[in-house]
Amino acid sequence: QSLRYLPVPGEWERKSHPQWSDAIFEVPPDRDGEVHYVTKGHFVRLGGTALVERLPSGHVIKSVLRNPYSPIEEQENRQKMEREIEIYRLLRPTSYIPRLIDFDIQSCTLTLENQVNGDLENYIKEHNISLDIQRKWIQQAVSSVSYIHLAGVVHTDLTPRNFLVDADCNLLLCDFAGSLLHGRSAFTGSLLQGQPVFAGCPGSRYQSRHWRKDYIPTCKDDIFALGSVIYLIEAGEEPYNSLPEYEVTRRFQNRLFPETGHLLTTSIIQGCWQGKFSSADEAMKTL
Template identity: 45%
Template sequence: MYRNASFVKASSSNAFQHQDDTKQDPTPPPPYLEYIPVYGEWERKRYPNWPDARFQMPATKEHAGQVYYLRKGDLVGFGTTALVERLHSGNAIVKTPLRNPLDPTEERMNREAVAREAEDAQSCTLTLEHQSNGDLAIYFRDNAAASGVDLETRGKWATQAARALASLHDKEVIHADVAPRNFLLNSSLDLCICDFAGSIFPGGPEKTSAPGSRYQAGPWGRGYVPTKADDLFALGSVLYLIMTGNEPYIDLTDTEVERHFQAAEFPETSCIPYGSVIDDCWHGRLTTAHTVVQALNGEMGVSTAENRP
């Protein structure tokens, strides 16, 4: 059997055991998902001498959670609801909902999440323009040039992030996962928002994800339904990253950050660009994404005037 590298997703935190533990405990391990790519027809030109077997789905599986899928392009990564591949042309990204033979309900919800983004209930994949500079989190973490990004560009990103959120809120969509990983940069270093798998749409289900402790005013308990205010709070933390290159409280653990945020204790912003806007997002003084855009534009005007010769 021919295989490319597989991706394993455990259905339980105890899905993997050391060999010695397995010998001591004869109980079979809990089921897990294993995603195994099969080379697509488009790759025959790349590998003309390979046998047909490398381009065909295996007839049998080794365990119930094994999922074979035909590659549509080069793997970018796995999300909560979909796998993401870059087409061979290099200018487009394809999202395919994750199959889950161990949980048909989750598989159905994965398909619905991708279909919502495509605005097509019959769609089984979603094709998007490739954003060549990746997401904000990776850009600041891995790109040596990120530290030299000028204030004008940072201001542009901040405004584009706020405008993107305003556009969603105008349509009564709550993103519910506003974080640097969900803002992408194209070849011109323009920013756009992405990943609506956990978003709340009018009349849609309220199954959401969470952006993480640095992007939440407090923990979201079971059954919590995020609001526009939660998106705006998270936007403040995204703006903080854009202006400083670091997440809020970068040196603290998630638990420590959660404790500070619940007590409304936020990083000092008075000495960073657009600091007052960030602080207003965190304290809820800016109640709509449009007011954030206006505040950013106001600060930008002040900054431009101060730097004018």
């Protein structure tokens, strides 16, 4: 069932709107297909697992999506968020990952330091990127993937939307809700409608082939996706940007990759796509 998530002003808005009556802050009953939620801050985006808001403090909070119409799907969302919290707690403070500010297992919320420039995908669309910044980003993208792999984490959804750009134009890797930890997904041992459950799928331009529902990605899948991220950073657009996704899938499955001879990072991009690197650390040495 398609759901509409409808905001109800939270107490934090009283300071900005002292003229509002108490009735505005009351949560109305949900009608069919509706889910009301009390806001914690300014809306950022609504994902498949969580609502993202910017708190009055400036930090970003992720709250698990409720689904009163499907307890199984709501439980799936909780498991993803719990996995993300687990991974942020595991990864020691580093320049490659957003800083964990707070978390609450009971309410399934996660608070992270805000990155003012948003995600890499949109930043590249809106700015001209200098060669020096491109080089820095490529180094940071490869280093961040190497870092999480050494910690036993496979991201599984390595795309430009999951790299954030901070105030100093550094890249940070985020969103571990669908990630594997030591080879196990958040759903290992669980079933959804009788089928093995796995979360995370980066899309045709970041996968070497179509993933079946029960496919469990590996570090090599992250490395393949890394090649496409690096391509975007240097070329300014995604691989086969003008082609429909089904055609991109067909070409990638047949190992027909975009021409990269005009790019400075052609060796690392092709190495990622063609499976020449056994680890992200090995790819980093190519730099």
